[in-house]
Structure formats: structure tokens, C-alpha cells
Amino acid sequence: MGMKHLLGIDELSADQIQDILNRAEYYERAMHNGRWDKDVLADKMVLTLFFESSTRTLTSFDIAAKRLGAHVVNWNANVSSLSKDESFSDTIDTLAAMEPDCIVIRHSEYGAPGFVAKRVDCAVVNAGDSWRQHPTQALLDALTIVQKKERLEGLTVAICGDVAHSRVANSNAQLLTKMGAKVRFVAPQMLMPQKMPAEGIDCFEDLEEGIKDADVVMMLRIQKERMDRGSIPSEAAYFNNHGLTFERLKHAKPDALVMHPGPMNRGVEIADDVADDARAMMKRQVANGIPTRMAVLDMVMGG
Numbered sequence: 310m311g312m313k314h315l316l317g318i319d320e321l322s323a324d325q326i327q328d329i330l331n332r333a334e335y336y337e338r339a340m341h342n343g344r345w346d347k348d349v350l351a352d353k354m355v356l357t358l359f360f361e362s363s364t365r366t367l368t369s370f371d372i373a374a375k376r377l378g379a380h381v382v383n384w385n386a387n388v389s390s391l392s393k394d395e396s397f398s399d400t401i402d403t404l405a406a407m408e409p410d411c412i413v414i415r416h417s418e419y420g421a422p423g424f425v426a427k428r429v430d431c432a433v434v435n436a437g438d439s440w441r442q443h444p445t446q447a448l449l450d451a452l453t454i455v456q457k458k459e460r461l462e463g464l465t466v467a468i469c470g471d472v473a474h475s476r477v478a479n480s481n482a483q484l485l486t487k488m489g490a491k492v493r494f495v496a497p498q499m500l501m502p503q504k505m506p507a508e509g510i511d512c513f514e515d516l517e518e519g520i521k522d523a524d525v526v527m528m529l530r531i532q533k534e535r536m537d538r539g540s541i542p543s544e545a546a547y548f549n550n551h552g553l554t555f556e557r558l559k560h561a562k563p564d565a566l567v568m569h570p571g572p573m574n575r576g577v578e579i580a581d582d583v584a585d586d587a588r589a590m591m592k593r594q595v596a597n598g599i600p601t602r603m604a605v606l607d608m609v610m611g612g
């Protein structure tokens with residue numbers, strides 16, 4: 310299955326999500342035995358445009374593209390002509406005139422990847438926009454869950470913390486719901502979204518109640534950059550009331566997975582020892598970013 314763009318999970322059917330996961334699983338296995346077509350994207354040019362900072366997503370798109378033989382240009386907003394007041398539209402038109410085969414974009418503005426997709430001829434992949442969508446994060450999270458639990462359907466996934474400002478929560482809730490999982494949002498009232506991204510989500514303010522018998526506990530960072538100052542109490546108070554500790558984790562299933570998209574704030578939303586526990590999937594999530602993004606790049610540029 311080819312795709313022109315990947316802009317959001319909301320645009321994908323369950324079959325399309327399954328196709329991407331199948332291809333990501335193929336690349337994950339292939340990377341272990343070293344056997345895959347390393348030239349599948351030879352001569353393709355991938356341009357990464359990150360208007361927000363990133364460690365995981367930017368680096369894994371770069372590695373994923375190179376593992377498939379593509380050339381990569383990591384454009385740097387800080388040294389661009391945006392500092393000379395060039396507009397966003399003119400910046401996009403200028404870069405598109407250099408004829409990349411794919412633009413991978415992260416932006417703080419709602420819907421920026423969709424705006425770019427309408428202006429350019431090449432493929433566009435959303436690497437995170439505002440609090441709206443982070444589709445490849447949800448896909449790599451799904452791959453991680455399937456590897457450990459062998460399915461998504463029927464699982465209970467509690468997404469906990471600053472849900473209101475989280476594109477990861479939105480994309481995950483949409484993906485998991487489409488694939489037959491039961492999603493819970495667990496957040497203090499001020500961090501609970503006013504509009505739900507999918508139907509059938511149960512909401513809890515209390516962490517112990519919200520993660521009760523959950524198969525997966527997905528913790529989220531407080532996104533201070535997307536909220537007004539003073540809208541949360543101190544970090545210590547937040548940890549005391551809403552942080553994931555071993556004591557609280559006992560309320561989930563004994564074999565529950567602990568996940569976090571990163572970056573983690575240890576001692577704020579998650580205790581140090583929980584973050585380093587065998588049930589914590591963070592390193593596996595990061596590793597799965599590469600085969601997942603290989604699958605997506607292959608599908609938008611290869612077919």
C-alpha cells in the first residue's frame with residue numbers, strides 16, 4: 310500500500326494502520342538479521358524541517374532514511390533566513406523548489422504539516438504538530454505493545470498525565486481505539502482535554518483508579534511550553550499526587566507495560582526506579598522508532 314503523505318492517525322483506516330505495522334515489523338526483524346533492500350530509497354532526498362526541538366524523532370527519521378539508502382538534509386531553523394523575517398510560506402516554497410522527495414516536518418502550529426502538503430509536490434510526513442498529532446509516535450508505540458502483548462484488540466491502555474497538551478495522547482487514542490483497544494485518559498481536571506479525540510474514552514482524575522487492571526500505563530510529560538505559567542502546582546506536589554510510583558503501579562495488571570514517549574521528567578510524572586524497571590519500555594520505544602519510520606518513508610516514497 311502506498312501513501313502520498315502521513316499527516317495524522319485520524320486520516321488512516323484500521324487496515325492502513327495494520328499495513329504500516331506489518332511493514333514496521335518486517336523492518337524490525339530485517340534489522341536483526343541484516344537482510345533488507347538497503348537501496349529501496351536510493352537517490353531519494355529527504356528534507357527534515359524541525360521548527361521545534363527533538364532528540365528521538367529527528368534522529369530516528371535521519372537513521373531510518375539512511376538505512377533505506379536515501380540522502381538526508383537536516384535543515385536548521387536557527388540558522389535559516391527566518392531570522393531575516395522570511396515568512397513560513399516563502400520558506401516552504403523556497404525549500405520545495407529544491408525538489409526534495411519527502412519533507413518531514415515538526416511545527417508548533419496546529420495543522421502546519423497539512424498546510425505544507427497543500428503547497429508542495431513531494432510527500433509530507435508529520436513529525437509532530439502542536440498538541441494535534443504525532444502519528445509516527447503512535448505507530449511505534451503500537452509496534453512496541455504488539456511485540457510484548459501480541460495484540461492491540463481488547464487491551465486496556467491508560468494514558469496518564471498532561472493529556473490536554475499532548476499530541477502523543479491524541480494520536481495514540483485514535484490509533485488504539487481504531488484497533489479495538491480500550492483507552493482511558495487519567496489526568497487532573499486542569500490537564501484533561503475538553504474535547505475527546507476518539508469515542509469511548511473513559512476519564513479518571515485519580516491515577517490509582519485510572520490504571521486499575523490496565524495492560525499498559527503510558528505516562529506523559531507536563532508540556533510547560535504549551536501552557537500558561539502557574540497552571541500547575543509545584544513539580545514536587547504534582548509527583549506526590551499524580552506521579553507513577555511502584556506503589557501506584559501495583560493497581561495495574563502485574564505484567565503491565567510502562568511506556569513514555571520521552572523526554573521523561575524523572576521525579577515529576579514518573580519515579581526514577583519505575584523508569585528503570587524491566588517493565589519500562591522506553592528504550593524499546595526509541596529503538597522501534599527506526600523500523601517504524603523506515604516503513605513510513607518506504608510507503609510515501611517507495612510504494
Ligand code: CP
Pocket residue numbers: 362363364365366367437446570571572
Ligand atoms: N517522543 C518525541 O517526540 O521525542 P522528541 O521530542 O525527542 O522527538
